[in-house]
Amino acid sequence: xxxxxxxxxxxxxxxxxxxxxxxxxxxxxxxxxxxxxxxxxxxxxxxxxxxxxxxxxxxxxxxxxxxxxxxxxxxxxxxxxxxxxxxxxxxxxxxxxxxxxxxxxxxxxxxxxxxxxxxxxxxxxxxxxxxxxxxxxxxxxxxxxxxxxxxxxxxxxxxxxxxxxxxxxxxxxxxxxxxxxxxxxxxxxxxxxxxxxxxxxxxxxxxxxxxxxxxxxxxxxxxxxxxxxxxxxxxxxxxxxxxxxxxxxxxxxxxxxxxxxxxxxxxxxxxxxxxxxxxxxxxxxxxxxxxxxxxxxxxxxxxxxxxxxxx
Amino acid sequence: xxxxxxxxxxxxxxxxxxxxxxxxxxxxxxxxxxxxxxxxxxxxxxxxxxxxxxxxxxxxxxxxxxxxxxxxxxxxxxxxxxxxxxxxxxxxxxxxxxxxxxxxxxxxxxxxxxxxxxxxxxxxxxxxxxxxxxxxxxxxxxxxxxxxxxxxxxxxxxxxxxxxxxxxxxxxxxxxxxxxxxxxxxxxxxxxxxxxxxxxxxxxxxxxxxxxxxxxxxxxxxxxxxxxxxxxxxxxxxxxxxxxxxxxxxxxxxxxxxxxxxxxxxxxxxxxxxxxxxxx
Numbered sequence: 141x142x143x144x145x146x147x148x149x150x151x152x153x154x155x156x157x158x159x160x161x162x163x164x165x166x167x168x169x170x171x172x173x174x175x176x177x178x179x180x181x182x183x184x185x186x187x188x189x190x191x192x193x194x195x196x197x198x199x200x201x202x203x204x205x206x207x208x209x210x211x212x213x214x215x216x217x218x219x220x221x222x223x224x225x226x227x228x229x230x231x232x233x234x235x236x237x238x239x240x241x242x243x244x245x246x247x248x249x250x251x252x253x254x255x256x257x258x259x260x261x262x263x264x265x266x267x268x269x270x271x272x273x274x275x276x277x278x279x280x281x282x283x284x285x286x287x288x289x290x291x292x293x294x295x296x297x298x299x300x301x302x303x304x305x306x307x308x309x310x311x312x313x314x315x316x317x318x319x320x321x322x323x324x325x326x327x328x329x330x331x332x333x334x335x336x337x338x339x340x341x342x343x344x345x346x347x348x349x350x351x352x353x354x355x356x357x358x359x360x361x362x363x364x365x366x367x368x369x370x371x372x373x374x375x376x377x378x379x380x381x382x383x384x385x386x387x388x389x390x391x392x393x394x395x396x397x398x399x400x401x402x403x404x405x406x407x408x409x410x411x412x413x414x415x416x417x418x419x420x421x422x423x424x425x426x427x428x429x430x431x432x433x434x435x436x437x438x439x440x441x442x443x444x445x446x447x448x449x450x451x
Numbered sequence: 452x453x454x455x456x457x458x459x460x461x462x463x464x465x466x467x468x469x470x471x472x473x474x475x476x477x478x479x480x481x482x483x484x485x486x487x488x489x490x491x492x493x494x495x496x497x498x499x500x501x502x503x504x505x506x507x508x509x510x511x512x513x514x515x516x517x518x519x520x521x522x523x524x525x526x527x528x529x530x531x532x533x534x535x536x537x538x539x540x541x542x543x544x545x546x547x548x549x550x551x552x553x554x555x556x557x558x559x560x561x562x563x564x565x566x567x568x569x570x571x572x573x574x575x576x577x578x579x580x581x582x583x584x585x586x587x588x589x590x591x592x593x594x595x596x597x598x599x600x601x602x603x604x605x606x607x608x609x610x611x612x613x614x615x616x617x618x619x620x621x622x623x624x625x626x627x628x629x630x631x632x633x634x635x636x637x638x639x640x641x642x643x644x645x646x647x648x649x650x651x652x653x654x655x656x657x658x659x660x661x662x663x664x665x666x667x668x669x670x671x672x673x674x675x676x677x678x679x680x681x682x683x684x685x686x687x688x689x690x691x692x693x694x695x696x697x698x699x700x701x702x703x704x705x706x707x708x709x710x711x712x713x714x715x716x717x718x719x720x721x722x723x724x725x726x727x728x729x730x731x
Contacts, residue, residue, distance in 0.1 A: 170553035177546040184602040188579035277663035279681035280702040392665035410574045430575040441570040
């Protein structure tokens, strides 16, 4: 549940009566207030990023103390590893399908919750139910779905009763299905954030736009296409980019449902990197993979920032 | 030709059907978790499945509360999340005060760095953190977890609190300065007391992030007495792979703090959360 928020720019400061001479000590006051933050960011962000980049160009890091310069060897090793290429493919499928589904479900639910046909209490109840999946930590979501999707679990029971499946399916253990199943679980747990933002966006659309469209004799679908969608466009685009970033960082859900298996069927960039470091103790390769992940994220973040600027 | 009235009734029926279907999609898995936590473990996969079984029992909850190891996970989670919340609010408040009430060189640059910190993937950080935390002697300690959780909570808190302070009139703190007070007095005497709603909203979100954090808690602690609730749930999954009722009870208990905080502060919280993303 990490978040990326646009920064509010401080309002222009009116220096009502600028002091005649700002002493050196006075100038330093704001930095004093900022110093705990700056120290934390240097220790927790700047130094670690320098460290991971330096690890990625060396061998024998962390576990041994005789590290040697290795040039791009770690990068070559990672980029030619078929498991890494599988991880890139899986991550691409996972984040695109998740984001599109989050958008579609989030928009559909937000529009139903925004309907004037329903009373306030009913809406409030439905809103809480719809937000529920988002309030559980990933560990909980993983165990819920492992229970539901167990070969003798309730999902298989329902599908068997309906005649869809002949016998209990091992949803998370079948290499042909596991990627789609973890994507489905991620869709279930992630749409509410889209929904909340789109709901706020819908409530911000001026009602007279719809009235004018209704006077013109348009039907529901035309109003949706020509009023709702264009009005929500900025929210949709920034939410979609944010969601791509967050989903690409998803580690816990995969780790606790499939661990990246079976046979790397659900291996993601995050699980690949984690395994290199904490299962294989190949911290140098892990660092190279981690730097590649950082670069890919920066590309997405760049689009986000540009999108925010345009608005 | 359907009349306007029948069309309206049809539309309403359609929307209600849609809402109920969506509600089942969102709510049924949660309901099943709740139901399973009250079952005998032998009844979890009974055929046909029942929402409420004959052996309805609080046994799973009794097991969790009777087990010192499980309770330790909760104590650890509260300790870490509350410390992270307190420290984040303090550090973020000071930074937000600087951004909101002063202009100074590199203000925009520092602000941009803080915003971009949010996009850095945790998986990229966890590798150097492991090295760093071991080198600093903080491996498998509370300070190690508290410090690393703050990398997620601090940027958001600073951004939200700056926005909040910007809504408070500057005349308030000017009056303190006229009386000869410093900016420090203005912050604590004037701004903090009227910022309580903003501090609560940010605090709730901070608590939730820390309570739910998984990757750092997994890699930066080693022994069971330092583990937090999300790891505890996972450990239950490994140890007794068949104690489904206990896993569900633990999941419910582990979700209660966040559910309660969310229900109490729903309005403030959603408002604050979407302010950044929606602000057009």
